[in-house]
Amino acid sequence: MDNTAFPPHFLDSLANEPGFDRQNFVDAHHTSEQITSIRLNPFKISATKTDQQVPWCTNGFYLTARPSFTFDPLFHAGAYYVQEASSMFIDHVMKTIRTDMAEPVKVLDLCAAPGGKSTLLNSALQSSDLLVANEIIKTRVPILTDNLNRWGTSNVIVTNNDPRDFKSINSFFDIVLVDAPCSGSGMFRKDPAAMNEWSEGNVNLCHQRQERILADVYPALKENGHLIYSTCSYSHQENEDILDWLCSEFDLESVRIPINNDWGIVESQSDQQKAWGYRFYPGKVKGEGLFAACLRKKVSSGGISNYKNNGQQKLPAKEIDIIKTYINNADDFYLFKVNDDWLAINREHKESLNMLHRHLYIKKSGVRIGKLAGKDLIPDHELAQSLIVNKDAVLSTPLNHEQAIQYLRRDDIDINIAGKGWSLMTFEGLALGWAKLLPNRINNYYPKEIRIVSKPPAN
Numbered sequence: 101m102d103n104t105a106f107p108p109h110f111l112d113s114l115a116n117e118p119g120f121d122r123q124n125f126v127d128a129h130h131t132s133e134q135i136t137s138i139r140l141n142p143f144k145i146s147a148t149k150t151d152q153q154v155p156w157c158t159n160g161f162y163l164t165a166r167p168s169f170t171f172d173p174l175f176h177a178g179a180y181y182v183q184e185a186s187s188m189f190i191d192h193v194m195k196t197i198r199t200d201m202a203e204p205v206k207v208l209d210l211c212a213a214p215g216g217k218s219t220l221l222n223s224a225l226q227s228s229d230l231l232v233a234n235e236i237i238k239t240r241v242p243i244l245t246d247n248l249n250r251w252g253t254s255n256v257i258v259t260n261n262d263p264r265d266f267k268s269i270n271s272f273f274d275i276v277l278v279d280a281p282c283s284g285s286g287m288f289r290k291d292p293a294a295m296n297e298w299s300e301g302n303v304n305l306c307h308q309r310q311e312r313i314l315a316d317v318y319p320a321l322k323e324n325g326h327l328i329y330s331t332c333s334y335s336h337q338e339n340e341d342i343l344d345w346l347c348s349e350f351d352l353e354s355v356r357i358p359i360n361n362d363w364g365i366v367e368s369q370s371d372q373q374k375a376w377g378y379r380f381y382p383g384k385v386k387g388e389g390l391f392a393a394c395l396r397k398k399v400s401s402g403g404i405s406n407y408k409n410n411g412q413q414k415l416p417a418k419e420i421d422i423i424k425t426y427i428n429n430a431d432d433f434y435l436f437k438v439n440d441d442w443l444a445i446n447r448e449h450k451e452s453l454n455m456l457h458r459h460l461y462i463k464k465s466g467v468r469i470g471k472l473a474g475k476d477l478i479p480d481h482e483l484a485q486s487l488i489v490n491k492d493a494v495l496s497t498p499l500n501h502e503q504a505i506q507y508l509r510r511d512d513i514d515i516n517i518a519g520k521g522w523s524l525m526t527f528e529g530l531a532l533g534w535a536k537l538l539p540n541r542i543n544n545y546y547p548k549e550i551r552i553v554s555k556p557p558a559n
């Protein structure tokens with residue numbers, strides 16, 4: 101890419117941005133360097149390699165080469181998420197603010213698909229904490245739920261709502277992340293095609309939309325709660341100007357996040373309210389463009405609302421007993437039914453779920469266990485990938501790499517069948533999904549919608 105490939109006025113528009121070094125920035129966009137980073141799922145795998153750590157994220161690592169993630173069964177098992185390194189800064193923000201917050205916390209990721217920051221937030225939470233991951237665009241919800249299903253936890257609710265629907269949920273969340281839709285200049289290096297979309301007019305439109313989204317969700321934040329705001333734009337209007345607006349229009353104060361000078365992150369302050377922001381420039385950090393900031397809602401008037409359970413379904417005790425056998429520590433879970441499907445969510449989230457149900461379109465809550473056919477469970481894919489599945493109640497079939505790829509493609513699996521009935525199909529100890537073992541064949545229950553459709557690379 102050469103200097104002129106940037107959109108007209110783009111570089112000039114950044115001339116006065118804090119820490120912007122034009123030559124360094126242009127050079128960084130000229131290199132052919134590809135930065136690949138992943139974030140491990142701490143619930144499923146621990147770091148064993150000597151890969152270089154992303155300095156601001158405990159579970160983040162740079163890879164020296166970009167492998168084919170599609171043909172890595174561990175990726176499908178939810179052992180890691182492929183995430184741009186700068187985005188992982190939200191982990192550092194979470195660690196900083198959690199130190200002075202009472203537990204447990206309720207967290208909202210308002211603009212969540214495809215789920216990079218949701219899985220990150222989830223990794224920083226305990227099962228007694230709740231994560232609500234929301235996505236406004238219906239067609240983007242499945243990728244969000246797939247990624248969270250792979251992550252495997254049972255303290256997540258996925259919703260498909262407009263930010264304005266959160267207005268009526270008063271003082272409910274301790275932490276709200278708004279990873280706002282933006283003009284996207286921070287992704288120019290990774291995705292040069294994004295340059296065609298950039299214009300000063302679009303920056304303005306994004307600014308207005310960001311204000312609308314933030315105003316809509318503000319009431320849902322508890323007093324003393326934290327609002328984390330991020331974009332992948334370099335534009336002042338979408339970043340520091342938004343902070344000025346937030347601090348002047350709402351009862352919010354800026355929270356300074358301690359950073360290490362070696363990280364190359366630029367700390368900025370907004371013009372009027374002097375609110376702190378954190379800028380990531382390629383060339384200065386090992387990552388792409390990002391802006392992040394954290395604010396706290398001041399304590400003023402009005403208490404925290406208490407949400408009461410709106411009654412509950414009468415559920416057949418016999419069915420509950422069967423479902424319980426498939427779950428570890430089953431008494432820790434609230435079991436409920438949606439149509440014929442059984443679901444489980446950590447017991448402490450029952451009231452929150454009932455309350456959210458009254459306001460929002462819920463697309464996932466906790467873990468879907470499956471349907472009962474008489475005394476038998478037809479297990480759901482979500483259960484296979486979850487951390488709560490009772491592995492003693494079902495068979496497990498370990499697969500090698502080749503067999504795992506056959507399974508993930510829904511091809512015939514080249515394996516001798518051992519046992520009869522529902523079996524978890526595992527790779528390196530992690531479950532990929534279900535198959536039903538029959539005397540002379542295997543029925544592959546890997547979901548069609550997420551199967552690998554491309555052919556494995558020739559060796």
Ligand SMILES: C[S@@+](CC[C@H](N)C(=O)[O-])C[C@H]1O[C@@H](n2cnc3c(N)ncnc32)[C@H](O)[C@@H]1O
Nearest residue numbers: 211212213214215216217236237279280281313
């Ligand atoms: C920057 S992306 C989010 C990326 C995500 N947080 C992650 O880390 O994987 C912004 C998201 O906002 C959503 N979005 C678009 N318009 C919106 C609006 N008016 N209100 C709320 N969200 C919107 C987009 O569909 C997109 O999923």
